[in-house]
Amino acid sequence: MAIEKTDPSLTVKLLLAWLWVGIPLAWGVWVTLNNALKLFQPPAA
């Protein structure tokens, strides 16, 4: 899993690339989890 080169610009590039895909994915997971919690909530009276 180690990065093969320790060039700082490469590290920044890697970080940005993973954030580019990670942020929307994390948002999607968060929204989905919030909706999924409704499954275990008692129905409103």
Add this chain to the structure above:
Amino acid sequence: MGAEEITLAAFLDRSHSIAGPGFSRWLVPPAALCIHLCIGQAYAFSVFNKPLAQLLCSMQHACPPATEKAISTTPGDWTIASLGWIFSLAIVFLGLSAAVFGRWVESAGPRAAMFASASLFCGGLLVAGFGVSIHNLPIVFLGYGVIGGCGLGIGYISPVSTLIKWFPDRPGLATGTAIMGFGGGALIGAPLAVALMKQYSSPTSNGVSATMITMGVIYFIFMMVGVLLVRVPAPGWKPAGYVAPTTSAHMITTRNVTATEAVKTPQFWLLWAVLFLNVTAGIGILGQASLMVQDMFAVTAVAAAGFVGLLSLFNMGGRIFWASMSDFMGRKRTYMIFFGLGAVLYFLIPWTKNIGSLGLFVLICCIILTMYGGGFATIPAYLRDMFGTVEVGAIHGRLLTAWSCAGVAGPVLVNYIRQYQLAHGVAKSDAYSVTMIICAGLLVVGFICNYLVKPVDEGHYVAVGAAEAAT
């Protein structure tokens, strides 16, 4: 203009995307995710169904409260049944385009393939958005189903062989990461579409057309980052410290089979059946998840939507989990678990209703969905083990026709059996038992098919010199 075209063509060419010194292979999975997170939106297409079925009534402020049978009572509004063909067409064209263009994807390289995928998928969204704006269903079929479906197929296979070449030490993890993105695409696509439709809705429109067009533009920009990032390894490159095996292990070859030759082997068709049966059984749950949990446990529609979302999460998580695990356990053993454990779990689903355990029902369905996703994500590495790396993308493309067939067979199986049972007086809450038992039976057949997979016969391999020339 001519010079610009040449520059773009050169940029997309495989020879111009060879990684230079200092490039990190860990930039390739996010490049692949840029594509798969977008095309995975297809799994969330159902979020458009109700608004698409209410286009005319929303213009007249006359939409009734939606029910399963009457989404709109306005003459001319599209029915849910006809809208269902949009997704089905997209999946059919996904498989067909992956099969037809697989060899082109291998020869043109990932950058050109990703660019083609972005142009087709996002162009398809624009055409579909136009079709919606003039209320013309054939144009929506053409846009999302045919053009977009071709973008799905080319995009789905575009990073696979590149990832396998960058990660010879962990092919399951690498391809699992990309294909996880396809599962994750639904988690992004659904709330994004809902938010955009809310933004664009007006007293005379529910905003579907503008939403599709906006998503086409956003996704194109997102996918272009993948096009810019992706690189192929230089010939002879290997990870630091990695020693390539010189002799084939029992179920992992070091040699190569071409796509043309692969389809002549029983191994290809056994793996085709493995994918087809795993996907068909998975659709048995996915295709009726919302109705099933409402009928079996009397939960609300909102809670049922939450359940479907939970299944999507496990579908996504299973892709990276099982594909990574297969690097350690072996592909054949991984599929043995999918089919063996899966068959038992499907048999248990009717029992959870009998004991009234919603928690157990949810747990079982979530485990099944991890194996559904895992089946998709592990198959490229399985193909690489059986047929080598030279044309694994093209072989994967041809195998995806199994998905197209399952995409048609699965819903038919689920819907017709349920309708048949209801028509014969079976209670709604009991109408799923037969489907679950049939799904378990399908998995038993899948178990046998996977058990029969053996190494490819000597005569199918490419001569060593030819394989080196191809790489």
